[in-house]
Amino acid sequence: MLSVVAFFASSCSSPGTSSDATTTEASATATQSVAASTGIDLTLFKAGAVVGDPSTVDCTLSGGAETTCYEITISGYPTDHEVGPFCPETITTGADKAGIWFDGEGVYDLDGEFIANLAEKYNDSGWQMYDENGNVFVTDTAEAFEAAARPDVDPAYQNYCIEGSVDYLENGEPITSTVLIPTSPVAAAAPSEPQGNQGVTLDGVIIAASAPVDAILGAYTIASFDDCGGHFNPFEGYHLHGATGCSETGTASEGETAMFGYAMDGYPVHSPYSEAELANVQLDECNGHTTEAEGYHYHANSAAKNQVIQCLVGQTVAGEGDGGGPPAGGVPAGGAPGNN
Known part of the structure; x- marks a missing residue:
């Protein structure tokens, strides 16, 4: 598109x-x-x-x-490497089949063990991102992605690991x-x-502004990054929040x-x-x-x-610009924090 x-x-x-x-x-x-x-x-x-x-x-x-x-x-x-993976499928999924997460304090393998220990990591018993069988709740449809990767997260998608795909964008482009x-x-x-x-x-x-980590965690979500430090949102598609050597x-x-x-x-x-x-x-x-x-x-x-x-x-370009949507960090100017 x-x-x-x-x-x-x-x-x-x-x-x-x-x-x-x-x-x-x-x-x-x-x-x-x-x-x-x-x-x-x-x-x-x-x-x-x-x-x-x-x-x-x-x-x-x-x-x-x-x-x-x-x-x-x-x-x-990106034209020279594959995008993903992002969220782990289960709480036993290894780091080789998942992406990363960073929060201003550290970089973490977003493997199943990390998801299983979110309540301990963030000292909050409200975290429970997997079912009784150990399957991680993941936004695995375009509808789920759009409901979760936005400033006002749909309550139905709290405690979800958010991952996007080019297929979820308009016209799949x-x-x-x-x-x-x-x-x-x-x-x-x-x-x-x-x-x-x-x-x-x-x-x-695009090298984007900082991801709004406080808002993401406040909604009991993890906006997963791939190993290159990038992820999707519905407004800007794939963009970068961290440099990892890609x-x-x-x-x-x-x-x-x-x-x-x-x-x-x-x-x-x-x-x-x-x-x-x-x-x-x-x-x-x-x-x-x-x-x-x-x-x-x-x-x-x-x-x-x-x-x-x-x-x-x-110096950067001076003047006014119509962004056509929230910046890649997911925060509309003057609006609520986004989730990507």
């Missing part, structure tokens, strides 16, 4: 509404200067990740800079998204916290991790460093740094944090 949606990192709006730029200033200043970048390299996108030919348009950025942007339509489905990203990054006066969608992967997926391109230079996407300000995004690697590198407050081989670029947070990009050092 071609549902062209204009996303701006500085604004996100629900149908029929518009909003001013919502990028908020971060509390501190980046500790390293931002080097000039050669800009977006369209050849790095993998075959099938971009729909049609990107165009170059004039644009005004959040800091007032007038420049050019690429208008790119993203396919909305991925939902495309059109983004505007500066052709070459322009440094901002100060870092800013990303609002709405944060970027795009090189294999055609979507990478090329080989990493010495001391680096591989690149897997671009942020909405046009700077490259690389995979997370491990805890051991972090001890040997110096990153600024946005998890970025400049190297001779790579120029300035970000490193994604660990998926455990439920926020891929820490903050932005560049």
Whole structure:
């Protein structure tokens, strides 16, 4: 389905509404200067990740800079790996046949044992996501998925593991998204916290805002992710909430991790460093740094944090955008928290 949606990192709006730029200033200043970048390299996108030919348009950025942007339509489905699995079938299903869950505190194998121990994990006896035979309650139809993966979860689907499929989307097709990203990054006066969608992967997926974990858990649901940190909602289709090493391109230079996407300000995004690697590198407050081989670029947070990009050092597209639906994080602007 071609549902062209204009996303701006500085604004996100629900149908029929518009909003001013919502990028908020971060509390501190980046500790390293931002080097000039050669800009977006369209050849790095993998075959099938971009729909049609990107165009170059004039644009005004959040800091007032007038420049050019690429208008790119993203396919909305990873082109280089399979999606899923997501929820376990039973409380004995192993991690190899299920996805993951992250909640801002950690990353967990979403295996049967995790489902069986939800009441203990979250210290709440209201959790019971399986029947007397050990079968996990899963949204295994389009109707169940649409009733559960929304801001006001149907009470009938509390204590369900939520998983989606491209088959559950309109016409059984991925939902495309059109983004505007500066052709070459322009440094901002100060870092800013990303609002709405944060970027795009090189294999055609939106990097979404943080998943609304409190709302998800508050409805006694688990909005399962696959091992790549992505999942579906009915509004935006498949999108990414955590970086786990998928979507990478090329080989990493010495001391680096591989690149897997671009942020909405046009700077490259690389995979997370491990805890051991972090001890040997110096990153600024946005998890970025400049190297001779790579120029300035970000490193994604660990998926455990439920926020891929820490903050932005560049300007993003300024103006108003009609999002055509809730952002990929599942939260309509000014509305109740979503479940995906």
